[in-house]
Amino acid sequence: MTQTSVSNLHHQERDGLIEPHGGHLIDLRVSESEGSTxxxxxxxxxxxxxxxxxxxxxxxxxxxxxxxxxxxxxxxxLVVSSHRISSQLLFGLPIVMDTDREDIAVGQYILLRYQGRDLAIMKVNSKWEPNKPLEALNCYGTTSIEHPAVRMITSERGKFYLGGPVYGLDLPQRIFPCKTPLEVRAELPKYEDVVAFQCRNPIHRAHYELFTRALHAENVSPNAVVLVHPTCGPTQGDDISGEVRFKTYECLAAEVKNPRIRWAYLPYSMHMAGPREALQHMIIRKNYGCTHFIIGRDMAGCKSFLTGKDFYGPYDAQNFAASVAPELKMQTVPSLNLVYTEEKGYVVADEAEKEGLHIKKLSGTEFRKMLRSGQDIPEWFAFRSVVEVLRNA
Incomplete structure (x- = not known):
């Protein structure tokens, strides 16, 4: 039984899209007859x-x-120690199957099932008991269970990790209709830059200003497009539900009707891993056809509930991403620190300070109170369509 890969590297070069990580876009789905065997x-x-x-x-x-x-x-x-796999290609975080089952052995075949649907069959080529504290320290920079990913690998993941080839049978059914990398690539313009915007929450005016202004960055081609690519897997416990987030994105896309924006959804679960997460996101977006990645201040960061201190420095993810971008043949686009002013609308914070402009602010807490009480939300802060979805929810 052999797995297939879409060996279209040269075709993709002719079509003007960035080649996938490693040169080939992998497709592990098998035919019905292969699946039966x-x-x-x-x-x-x-x-x-x-x-x-x-x-x-x-x-x-x-x-x-x-x-x-x-x-x-x-x-x-190797990924834990050096953010690389054995081929020496970059990779941000471990991708492993976990279990507490003692009876699973190397050489056996495992049916992977999710919510009543048979997703894939895995051949177990490797089974081991990982050093989870070392994984936590190297990948997330801490062993504190206050960090959501450390808490996940210690309390959610099983005792053993399993490695081996996967043979795909069926995709999960999701609220978010997740296009495959091949499907997203088919919709991207050829020989143009594609700027990826990652988010996990509803998009407000400042976000929109951020990723549309990224199209005018010095290192982005004049006819580039933005791929708005929100994650739709498990996020943080206090995040807005996936169904509501999906509705906000769909309504916003219909409201703005911007031809330079592409929309797709990513079935990925956030680890809040700061620098390692930035690398992981860049590799994934490269596979979806993106040449550039917008990376914000303290991207995928999180705080200690006890001390209130951040687990990562404000520019750790940006600096790490910039250091690995040339090897990925990608470019980073720093996230602008935008503020809304009475005089000029959205401007960079340094400009507002230099010119003494009057900055208007609305905190997340105030926004939620206004939503619950039915007060009007200023349009400089949030899109009307997004507000309506959130208010109805």
Missing amino acids: LRSKVNHILECSHRNACDVELLMVGGFSPLKGFMNENDYD
Whole structure:
């Protein structure tokens, strides 16, 4: 049984799109007959968590190219220690299947099931008990369980990690209709820059100003487009639900009707890993056809509830992303620190300070209070369509 990859590197070069990470866009989905043959070999069934299902989907469709399955122990060790896999290609975070099952053994086949749907079959080539404190320290910069990813690997993931090839049977059903990298690439303009904007919350005016102004950055081509690519997997506990977020994006796309914006959704679960997360996002967006990545101050950062201190410095993710971008053949676009002023609308904060402009602010807490009480939300802060969705929710 062999896995397939879309060997269209030269075709993609002719079409003017950036080549996927590693040169080939991986597609691990098998035919119905191949799936039937594999099913006859299955030894165990594992129910996927929400995070597992995101990983399985991105493996299947090539979002994690060049991976052809869950990392084996050697690749896992290398990613933890050096953010690279055995081929020496960059990779941000480990991609592993986890279990507490003692009876699963190397050489066996596992059916991966999610919410009643058979997603994939995995051949177990590697099984080990990971050094989770070392993984936490190297990947997330801390062993504190206050960090959401450290808490996840210590309390959600099982005792053992499994590595091996994955054979895709079916994609999960999601509220967010997630286009594959191949589908997104088919909709992108050829021989033009594609700027990726990552988010996990509803988009407000400042965000829109940010990613549309990125089209005019010095290192972006004149006819570039933005791919707004929100994550739709598990995020933080206090984030707005996926169904509501999806509605805000759809309504906003219809409201602005901007021909230089492309919209798609990413089945990825956030780790809030700062610099490592920035690298992971860049690799994924490269596989979806993006040449540039907007990276904000303290991207994918989080704070200690006890001390209130950030786990990462404000520019750690930006600096790390800039250092690895040339190897990825991508470019970063720093996120502008925009503020709204009475005199000029949205401007960079330094300009507002230099010219003594009057800055208007509205905190998230105040915004939520105004939503609940039915007060009018200023249009400089939020789009009317987004406000209506949030208010109805």
